[in-house]
Amino acid sequence: xxxxxxxxxxxxxxxxTKGESQSHALKGVSMTIDKGEFVGIMGPSGSGKTTLLNVIxxxxxxxxxxxxxxxxxxxxxxxxxxxDFRSQKLGFIFQDFNLLENLSVYENIALPLSLQxxxxxxxxxxxSKVAQTLGIEEILQKYPVQISGGQKQRAAAARAxxxxxxxxxxxxxxxxxxSKNAKSLLETMTDxxxxxxxxxMMVTHDAFSASYCKRILFIQxxxxxxxxxxxxDRQQFFKQILDVLAELGASHxxx
Amino acid sequence: xxxxxxxxSMRKMMKDYLVLLVGLVISISIFxxxxxxxxxxxxxxxxxxxxxxxxxxxxxAFLLAFITIFYIFYANSFLLxxxxxxxxxYMVLGAKKGxxxxxxxxxTLTMGIxxxxxxxxxxxxxxxxxxxxxMNLLEISTDGxxxxxxxxxxxxxxxxxILFIITSTINATRLARATExxxxxxxxxxxxxxxxGIGAVLVAILGVILLALGYTCLHLIMYLQALGFIVGAISCxxxxxLIFISLLPVLVQALKKNKKLNDSKLNAFxxxxxxxxxxxxxxxxxxxxxxxxLGVGAMAGGLAFQQNVNLFTSVFHVYDVNxxxxxxxxxxxxxxxxxxxxxxxxxxxDDKAYYYLKEDLxxxxxxxxxxxxxxxxxxxxxxxxxxxxxxxxxxxxxSKEDNxxxxxxxxxxxxxxxxxxxxxxxxxGKSVLVVDQATYEKxxxxxxKVLLAQVDDYxxxxxxxxxxxxxxxxxIGSIANVExxxxxxxxxxxxxxGMYIFTSGTMFMGFFLGIAFLAMMASCLMFKILSGASRDxxxxxxxxxxxxxxxxxxxxxxxxLFMVFIFPAIIGLMHVxxxxxxxSFILLDPYLNIWIPxxxxxxxxxxxxxxxxxxxRGIVLPKxx
Numbered sequence: 001x002x003x004x005x006x007x008x009x010x011x012x013x014x015x016x017t018k019g020e021s022q023s024h025a026l027k028g029v030s031m032t033i034d035k036g037e038f039v040g041i042m043g044p045s046g047s048g049k050t051t052l053l054n055v056i057x058x059x060x061x062x063x064x065x066x067x068x069x070x071x072x073x074x075x076x077x078x079x080x081x082x083x084d085f086r087s088q089k090l091g092f093i094f095q096d097f098n099l100l101e102n103l104s105v106y107e108n109i110a111l112p113l114s115l116q117x118x119x120x121x122x123x124x125x126x127x128s129k130v131a132q133t134l135g136i137e138e139i140l141q142k143y144p145v146q147i148s149g150g151q152k153q154r155a156a157a158a159r160a161x162x163x164x165x166x167x168x169x170x171x172x173x174x175x176x177x178x179s180k181n182a183k184s185l186l187e188t189m190t191d192x193x194x195x196x197x198x199x200x201m202m203v204t205h206d207a208f209s210a211s212y213c214k215r216i217l218f219i220q221x222x223x224x225x226x227x228x229x230x231x232x233d234r235q236q237f238f239k240q241i242l243d244v245l246a247e248l249g250a251s252h253x254x255x
Numbered sequence: 256x257x258x259x260x261x262x263x264s265m266r267k268m269m270k271d272y273l274v275l276l277v278g279l280v281i282s283i284s285i286f287x288x289x290x291x292x293x294x295x296x297x298x299x300x301x302x303x304x305x306x307x308x309x310x311x312x313x314x315x316a317f318l319l320a321f322i323t324i325f326y327i328f329y330a331n332s333f334l335l336x337x338x339x340x341x342x343x344x345y346m347v348l349g350a351k352k353g354x355x356x357x358x359x360x361x362x363t364l365t366m367g368i369x370x371x372x373x374x375x376x377x378x379x380x381x382x383x384x385x386x387x388x389x390m391n392l393l394e395i396s397t398d399g400x401x402x403x404x405x406x407x408x409x410x411x412x413x414x415x416x417i418l419f420i421i422t423s424t425i426n427a428t429r430l431a432r433a434t435e436x437x438x439x440x441x442x443x444x445x446x447x448x449x450x451x452g453i454g455a456v457l458v459a460i461l462g463v464i465l466l467a468l469g470y471t472c473l474h475l476i477m478y479l480q481a482l483g484f485i486v487g488a489i490s491c492x493x494x495x496x497l498i499f500i501s502l503l504p505v506l507v508q509a510l511k512k513n514k515k516l517n518d519s520k521l522n523a524f525x526x527x528x529x530x531x532x533x534x535x536x537x538x539x540x541x542x543x544x545x546x547x548x549l550g551v552g553a554m555a556g557g558l559a560f561q562q563n564v565n566l567f568t569s570v571f572h573v574y575d576v577n578x579x580x581x582x583x584x585x586x587x588x589x590x591x592x593x594x595x596x597x598x599x600x601x602x603x604x605d606d607k608a609y610y611y612l613k614e615d616l617x618x619x620x621x622x623x624x625x626x627x628x629x630x631x632x633x634x635x636x637x638x639x640x641x642x643x644x645x646x647x648x649x650x651x652x653x654s655k656e657d658n659x660x661x662x663x664x665x666x667x668x669x670x671x672x673x674x675x676x677x678x679x680x681x682x683x684g685k686s687v688l689v690v691d692q693a694t695y696e697k698x699x700x701x702x703x704k705v706l707l708a709q710v711d712d713y714x715x716x717x718x719x720x721x722x723x724x725x726x727x728x729x730x731i732g733s734i735a736n737v738e739x740x741x742x743x744x745x746x747x748x749x750x751x752x753g754m755y756i757f758t759s760g761t762m763f764m765g766f767f768l769g770i771a772f773l774a775m776m777a778s779c780l781m782f783k784i785l786s787g788a789s790r791d792x793x794x795x796x797x798x799x800x801x802x803x804x805x806x807x808x809x810x811x812x813x814x815x816l817f818m819v820f821i822f823p824a825i826i827g828l829m830h831v832x833x834x835x836x837x838x839s840f841i842l843l844d845p846y847l848n849i850w851i852p853x854x855x856x857x858x859x860x861x862x863x864x865x866x867x868x869x870x871x872r873g874i875v876l877p878k879x880x
Binding site for chain 1: 514515517518520521522524527530531793794797798799800801803804806807
């Protein structure tokens with residue numbers, strides 16, 4: 001039995017103050033991700049998947065409910081604790097890379113370690129190791145403007161992984177990539193998951209990207225709609241996903 | 256509708272506009288205060304003492320106007336750059352360019368008028384407070400000085416209104432020429448990372464050499480004269496810019512190269528931001544350094560002149576009191592002073608000459624100063640004139656008829672007698688002779704005497720000395736038949752008072768000019784930094800996402816901006832410290848009390864630093880939840 005790396009229980013998120021026009025972005029979501037899983041979160045626009053990611057990534061606080069990551073309850077933490085927690089336990093990949101363009105790739109990757117006060121020599125070792133895993137050793141001294149989109153996303157992934165986070169949170173990581181680079185990145189993520197035991201949670205609305213996951217949670221209107229598990233090969237899973245999406249779309253129309 | 260939009264967006268950028276406003280108000284109010292002195296010729300005519308200051312204030316107002324023009328252009332283009340995106344958006348939505356230009360024109364003008372109103376009020380307050388305080392300090396009557404002086408108001412309004420209309424027009428036309436897309440994309444430019452190689456090092460060396468050359472020229476200004484000043488000023492200026500263009504980026508690069516330092520905490524980011532700044536702000540940083548130099552220099556120079564008055568006076572005058580035919584009131588006054596030495600010398604006057612009695616002079620030989628302005632040292636004590644005077648008659652100053660008739664008095668005696676006994680208004684072209692007892696007795700004519708005295712500290716008795724001086728003026732006026740206000744006495748007090756007023760005026764102007772310079776320059780730097788802040792927003796939000804503590808981010812901002820502020824401050828202060836040397840040929844000690852202007856500078860600069868950090872922080876970091 002594998003252990004849970006992420007546990008979300010009855011999480012609600014309400015925007016706006018009482019009495020005024022409130023919007024319920026999350027209406028009681030519960031889910032668990034086990035160590036070494038590659039989980040996708042899908043759902044139409046406005047379903048609450050970004051909000052879910054934000055509360056899990058501690059960038060936003062849930063109004064109600066309980067979130068535990070790697071055995072730590074994050075809902076009661078203070079701002080500084082949250083910042084430290086993010087820098088130590090979480091790795092992020094964003095759609096728009098979010099690399100600091102005034103730092104070299106090396107410095108970008110090294111940043112999370114620098115923040116934790118890791119000695120310079122150790123930083124150097126760790127950065128080259130993760131760069132090797134992601135195949136970006138050649139561009140470490142370059143600046144983000146000098147490299148391609150695919151390389152940028154790999155650099156971002158390297159930065160997300162360099163400090164061995166408990167879980168890698170990816171927000172539409174292929175959104176700004178062309179299909180070739182997207183495919184390559186997804187394969188890399190699969191490799192990280194399978195061969196380096198990295199737990200991944202990926203939010204996406206792209207069925208092709210999602211088909212690389214092992215399990216997919218579908219969210220609609222702030223609630224968990226359904227969940228599917230990959231059993232066969234990727235092609236088959238892809239079709240399965242499309243079916244659920246069609247179902248989701250249909251339920252939309254009926255309402 | 257568009258007007259409403261523009262108003263609301265101006266309100267949003269209130270802080271930025273406030274900074275501009277403060278700079279303008281400072282400039283306008285000081286300009287006004289200078290004008291109340293520079294333009295009120297009735298007042299200056301009645302105070303012959305102050306008329307020499309008038310030119311000082313005219314020069315000051317001119318300098319201020321000059322720098323204000325730059326400031327307004329700069330600040331306005333900054334505010335325009337802040338709003339480019341917004342204005343571009345209006346255009347995309349279909350607003351006519353002409354209409355937007357018109358609004359922009361009105362905005363700039365309104366801003367100018369608001370600052371003029373506030374500035375004039377502050378100026379009047381300044382004039383009635385500080386201006387009157389100055390007059391009292393200088394013991395000049397304030398009758399006829401009006402803090403609210405209409406011609407000064409007209410001058411101020413006229414000058415600044417023209418300035419504002421010009422800048423408004425330029426703003427509007429600049430906008431009219433830009434395309435919508437260029438406006439919207441104004442912010443989307445990536446930082447260029449230029450690598451600095453051996454070339455930069457060479458330029459840096461050149462910069463240092465030029466600075467050294469400039470300082471040497473200023474140091475040797477006594478020998479090089481105007482050439483030294485021109486070469487010095489030019490090579491210092493170029494050197495400063497070269498240093499900011501090359502040395503600074505190289506330094507920051509070196510900081511980044513230090514792996515250990517760079518890999519610690521947020522340093523990599525802080526240094527990267529800094530590198531970007533020193534690369535992009537070279538010109539403004541160089542300018543700020545130069546203007547810090549000028550501003551602090553104006554203050555320090557003014558102060559140094561004022562503080563040197565006392566030293567100067569003692570170079571020229573050994574005796575504190577010097578009275579022809581003292582009257583009872585003079586003796587009364589002398590009784591109140593702590594007199595160290597007091598001697599009386601007799602002389603006779605007829606229609607041809609002044610005859611000083613040799614025996615009196617030899618009985619109590621005079622002291623002369625051994626200091627000169629070129630070669631001053633506090634250790635050079637006055638010396639007694641000891642040259643013997645064997646002959647019957649000597650001449651010090653000859654009338655036309657007496658030219659060549661007598662032997663000239665030995666040099667030291669000449670110096671002593673000229674400095675202490677002769678008032679050229681009084682002698683009216685007559686000869687001045689030194690004669691022995693026999694000749695003296697033979698001479699017909701009225702007998703007089705001159706009293707010389709040294710006191711413990713003449714600055715303690717300025718009231719009494721002033722009264723004595725007035726009485727002397729009355730007397731000399733009646734002898735020479737000139738109006739009392741046109742009489743000049745050669746007493747220590749009158750030298751002191753004349754220089755004191757002039758130099759105080761200079762100091763006063765120097766201080767205000769310095770403050771205005773500094774305030775405007777610091778706000779230029781601030782605008783420049785803030786104008787890049789919106790681009791940095793993404794960087795900070797990303798850092799927050801990956802888990803950088805807010806306190807660390809704030810610390811990084813403080814550190815980064817501190818470095819940006821400190822570099823020009825160091826170079827600017829270095830200019831002042833080394834450049835003040837240039838005054839050593841006219842000032843005995845140019846560094847007297849230099850800490851006062853330095854402190855004022857540090858305080859003003861620190862305030863702007865703090866405000867910049869806070870504003871920048873407000874732009875790039877969200878409020879802590």
